[in-house]
Amino acid sequence: MALPNYASPLERIWHYTYLVICALIFLFLIAPILVVIPLSFNAEPYFTFTPKMLALDPEGYSLRWYDKLLTFGMIDPDAPRDLAWWADVWENSKWVNAAKNSFIIGIFATILATGFGTLAALGLSRPEMPFRRAIMAILISPMIVPIIITATGLFFFYSKIQISHWGIPYLGIILAHATLGIPFVIITVTATLVGFDHSLNRAAANLGADPRTTFFRVTMPLILPGVISGALFAFVTSFDEVVVVLFVGALDEQTIPRQMWNGIREQISPAILAVATILVIVSIALLTTVELLRRRSERLRGVSPR
């Protein structure tokens, strides 16, 4: 983006203006996410920077809202912090329970979505796949159809089949989240398979490997990065999803986003910002993982990065 040396002064001015504009847009993108981080350490129950915070006075900052995440919902939050206290946190803290539920739902939904999705992506990327485009359109549609419509449909469907009476906790949400995660798995895995060199499979077959061995020893290691990033996408989708949970989740099936939703609507306290901060850190970690996987995949497939 270097400026050519034949640029006129006017173009120079425009060029720098342009860079400033871009900087502002980047600021717009990132600032809202970063602003919650310092505010979550606010010692006061407000959502603005107190004078003490601006003066970088340590007294203006505290971990009280993070502490609140542990103690909210506990039977006896003021007891001495021994083993029993932590057991109480684990059993009764609303946020901890929400986190547990989110993980259980997320993990099972991811397993379902990744398993079915990878298998299907293998089929879809075969050149002889019939009705490829139509089937692809159906499989991707959970991502396109507004979540409110999906949730409404599920609400009717689940109450018709009485899924909550089947005795399997979270089943309805897990199935729904798996469905929502499937498009991401399909997209990432087929993207990996596009660059996949099919002669490798043939070579393996020629060398006497049965299809099973070929799959696990040759195909799988090569598409694994795509599968993992698809799985991560599926997990994040489930982990972040609130509408389906609101519509079809039993009332005691609280997840982190649902707990946040309740909190935001009711009494938006800086504790919400503490959760938000933790989630931002989680997403940075996930983003890094996906980026590393992408690079690894490109290296493995011998595609040079663009």
Place this chain on the structure above:
Amino acid sequence: MKKILILSTAIAGLAAVAASAEEINVMSWGGAYTKSQVEAYGKPFTKETGIKVNWIDADNPATPIKAQVEAGNVSIDVADVEYSDAVRLCDEGLLEEIDHAMLPPAPDGTPAEEDFIPGALTDCGVANIVWSTVVAYNKENVDGAPQSIADFFDTEKFPGKRGLRKSAKANLEMALMADGVPADQVYDLLNTPEGVERAFRKLDTIKDDIVWWEAGAQPPQLLADGEVVMSTAYNGRIFNAAVSEGQPLEIMWDGQILDFDLFVIPKGAPNKENAMKFVAFATDTKRLADQASWISYGPARKSSSALVGKFMDGKTDMGPHMPTAPENMKNALVNDYEFWVDHDAELNERFNAWLAQ
């Protein structure tokens, strides 16, 4: 295949854990109110019976209850609902009937039927509190003090945003009272199309200045944050924010609207027996009196009144903070449940169309 086996055992294990202990799910209004119920009813109940009580919050428990029963998917055992909703849901066959004979008598032996305030017992519900919708304001953001319900609708005299509950109930009554209708004529007028028109016209005058709230915990928050200068609110929430959190909030009692909250049991509740036990336990003389020391709502039993003393902080006298205190009752309206039983659906529909326009 092995993986699937492991998965299904894991899921079955989860199910077993969820079903093992005896428990009931009680749905209430959240925030300071649910907290008072946890302290006064829930904890002693668990101590005495060993039955765990799970508290679930809702903006207005009547709606999820109705949805659950109609969808055939009931997970709530006890719900705390407003009077008109208790009657309406009972009429629609969505609630279990409650035998009044199972309610414990007062300590002096007066049977429950006579001990409860007249009207506090219905076929399907047992009242626990008397509460009211009031106008509250933030002393720091209002010049002077609003004196009457008319001041709430006067944005010239008291500039700033107003908080109102996102439903027709209470708003229409307040609008009429602010428009000069005496409390005892409000419902007669609302029964006519002109009365409804007049109420909406009055609401129109402040429509652009309204921030709508849905959960009872919102108004104290909106007032404390300065997002609104005045708001309608449940009186107990304001009391708690003012007394235990030290917020500069004040209640204006003029034009308050009194109502009961009742415990009901949805039809098909998974733990009906224990739910009945809970309702009987929670509405005995002592528990009702105990609740009043956690939040400023009046107990629904006459015998409890004598036991109401001080707030949990040990120094605030609860008496003057009760909606039923004589000095607070000068211009008060008692919610006409029959009116709302009949008109709730259509007035809310009208209200929502008005809101969206």
Place this chain on the structure above:
Amino acid sequence: MTKELPADPHVAVVATAGGVEDGPLTMADGTSLKSAMARAQFRARLRAFLLVLPLLAFVVITFIMPIGELLKRSVYSPNFHDNMPNLVAWFAKHPPGTEPDESAYAALVADLRLLKKTKKAGLVGTRVNYELPGSRSLFTKGARKAKKLEPPYREALLKLDPKWGDPALWQVMRAAASPYTMNFYLAALDLKRDPSGKIVPVEENRRIYKMLFARTLALSLLITFLTLILAYPIAHLLATLPLSKSNLLMILVLLPFWTSLLVRTTSWMVLLQSQGVINDALVALGIIGDDGRIQMMYNKTGTVIAMTHILLPFMVLPLYSVMRTINPSYVRAARNLGATSWTAFRRIYFPQTVPGIGAGALLVFILAVGYYITPALVGGSDGTLISNLIAFHIQKSLNWSLAAALAALLLTGILILYWLYDKLVGIDNLKLG
């Protein structure tokens, strides 16, 4: 696929040495090569299909069937039909247009008595109330007092409430007697049937859905436009910078993309509140007075700002991937040939980015039209969209059939756009990150 044939002994191609001279090529077992190929191909197709089948079945059960249930709900509302057997039978016997006579009123009273027993008066009343507001209490009151009514029932009922003689009521009851109805679609478009059965608009003060559809459309277009304006410069910058630098800047786009929707909405609430960061900063800088704080939340402004931010990465990414492939030498050539930088951009660069604009705009628009969470939290009453009304009817008013009809209309719109997207961009080209 021939290359996989050796793996399958049954279709081994026979070398024709000493084989049939003329006539079609055959396999070892004598079948013609053509049919063997077809079979092999069929088997390969089947194998590919079988790989996809489990997922397809899964999606059909967990997604397509629920959508089907939703569509059914939008035309199916059995509460009246199931609980008013006598009147339903009367309607079946007498053709439309028949004046309700004493036998009709007798059937009605019998049903009202039944309702008292089954406690379904509220349900039936609610069903009728959907189409004739103000009639719910008619049924609940009627059921309460039905026991005491004595023949002639017509007079008795009319004395109870003259509304029972209203032809509009009888028209609605006749319509409700069938469990299937298109009336919820009418209601979702602010229409209704008048007593003669003609389709007319509802009263002015009850019209909301058309306006909400229009608002949803308008706000989504606005948001799409804003994301385009904001995404174009930075996508261009990212595409023209050297890779090491652009990868670094790309994080600024991808981090919001990966961050929880609720976190981003929360952040905007913190920023936009009247006591929030932006207003505080403006007051501190002396730009506005303490009493002149700008209302940016609980209205359209809040919805637009927050949604633009949330959907921006969905515009940047497709634009970026198209711009990356544009050869910079074209623009340079244009400049060499004497075009100003503006002309070069307008005539050479911009046209090449149009596919990216199309892809991004469609994607953002599709996502915006169905948004629920953000408008629900920051939208107040004039910043809410059609999806908020759907949620309202599911969770609050419990008019599920109307919710289903609204959802079905929205779905139709989305599917058209989706089809368009597939035609223009191709869903296989959807990329993430």
